[in-house]
Amino acid sequence: xxxxxxxxxxxxxxxxxxxxxxxxxxxxxxxxxxxxxxxxxxxxxxxxxxxxxxxxxxxxxxxxxxxxxxxxxxxxxxxxxxxxxxxxxxxxxxxxxxxxxxxxxxxxxx
Amino acid sequence: xxxxxxxxxxxxxxxxxxxxxxxxxxxxxxxxxxxxxxxxxxxxxxxxxxxxxxxxxxxxxxxxxxxxxxxxxxxxxxxxxxxxxxxxxxxxxxxxxxxxxxxxxxxxxxxxxx
Numbered sequence: 001x002x003x004x005x006x007x008x009x010x011x012x013x014x015x016x017x018x019x020x021x022x023x024x025x026x027x028x029x030x031x032x033x034x035x036x037x038x039x040x041x042x043x044x045x046x047x048x049x050x051x052x053x054x055x056x057x058x059x060x061x062x063x064x065x066x067x068x069x070x071x072x073x074x075x076x077x078x079x080x081x082x083x084x085x086x087x088x089x090x091x092x093x094x095x096x097x098x099x100x101x102x103x104x105x106x107x108x109x110x
Numbered sequence: 111x112x113x114x115x116x117x118x119x120x121x122x123x124x125x126x127x128x129x130x131x132x133x134x135x136x137x138x139x140x141x142x143x144x145x146x147x148x149x150x151x152x153x154x155x156x157x158x159x160x161x162x163x164x165x166x167x168x169x170x171x172x173x174x175x176x177x178x179x180x181x182x183x184x185x186x187x188x189x190x191x192x193x194x195x196x197x198x199x200x201x202x203x204x205x206x207x208x209x210x211x212x213x214x215x216x217x218x219x220x221x222x223x224x
Binding site: 034042045100 | 114116143150151152153155158166200202213214215216217218220
């Protein structure tokens, strides 16, 4: 069965610092992978997605993610975090249906 | 607005009430979904509709009753809920079935059961 694990429940970074959010998936075939962001009281907004091809994908708001098949990972990165990036981030995989990880809450220190 | 509209945004209901959540999309999508988001838990897929037909019920209690009258509208009818049903209920749609691309989410309905 497909599954997604986000090992970090909560991360705090300083504004301007780099960010990496971890995501590991379990799926037998080539997965479709996604990162979503959710601001308080809002729905989910798609940041980026990977289907095939180049393993480094660019998304909105300066985010990127790298697909590593050997590690079953799809980590999200941003070189310089802004205060407005504080939100909850969800990794998801489609393999028959869209399944989410438990989310990582990002706090940004001034 | 994302293209998927959910009403109401907030709902407080007693355990003996009957209420309905509404989801509407005019994106031309053929698949629609209900997800439940509880605190400290991953988003849980509840129901999947593809071309108005229910294709998945993820062991959801019968006090939740979905309805999809057409490809643009999805309802979740609620009755005799429990306090543990308090959560954010998210609707989503996608152009094709669950295996595809392009899921768009609504802003959700925050449900509180008292």
